Structures are given as C-alpha cells and as structure tokens.
Amino acid sequence: MVCEKATYSYSKVRKVCSLVKGLHTTCAKKLEHFPNAAEFKDVSEKCFELTGCILFDYEWAYPVQRYFKSAYDCKRFTCKELDSLAHDALRYLQNELNGILSMMASGEVNSED
Secondary structure, X not given: OOOOOOEEEHHHHHXXXXXXXXXXXXXXXXXXXXXXXXXXXXXXXXXXXXXXXXXHOOOOOHHHXXXXXXXXXXXXXXXXXXXXXXXXXXXXXXXXXXXXXXXXHHOOOEEEX
C-alpha cells in the first residue's frame, strides 16, 4: 500500500508562521491569561485550516488545549505556572511549523508556490 505525501503551500505556512509570531507568553495578571489562551486556540485552529495538518487541530494540540483549560480555571494556578503553560503551547506550535518547513525543504512532503 502506497500513501501519498502531504502537500503544503509555502504562502500558507508563512502566513501561519506570522500568526504564531504574534503570540505572547507572559501576562501581568492571571486574568489576562484567558484571552491570551483563547488567542492561542484561535491561532491553532487557523493553523489547522490553512495547513490541514492534524497536529494543529485543537483536539490533538495537547499543550494548547492544556493551556486553554488551565487559563479557564485560573484560580488553581499561579501566574508563573500559566506563563509556563503558554510557553509550552507556543513551543509546540513553533516546533510543528519548523517540522513542516524542514520536510518541505528536504522533499519529504510535496510543496506548492
């Protein structure tokens, strides 16, 4: 059985990279983490829409999901813990994008544009 390679568009991946670059991981107050986590969730969903990569789907992006749920229940966490979860979520998104870009460069996946 032969599987087809995934196909990614350079322009869409660059657009997603610019969205991820706009995220920030530190907040001055605990209550600021919930809108920040909602932004992480939105960017993760946008990454999934533009790339079609299942690893960006909110149900699969566990660090993003963990940060969103923790920010929703922020009374149980300190601001420093929430900053750390935001940093982990950002690192996850960046690592997945780096993986896609390196696979595009090496020819492991098909690329357009």
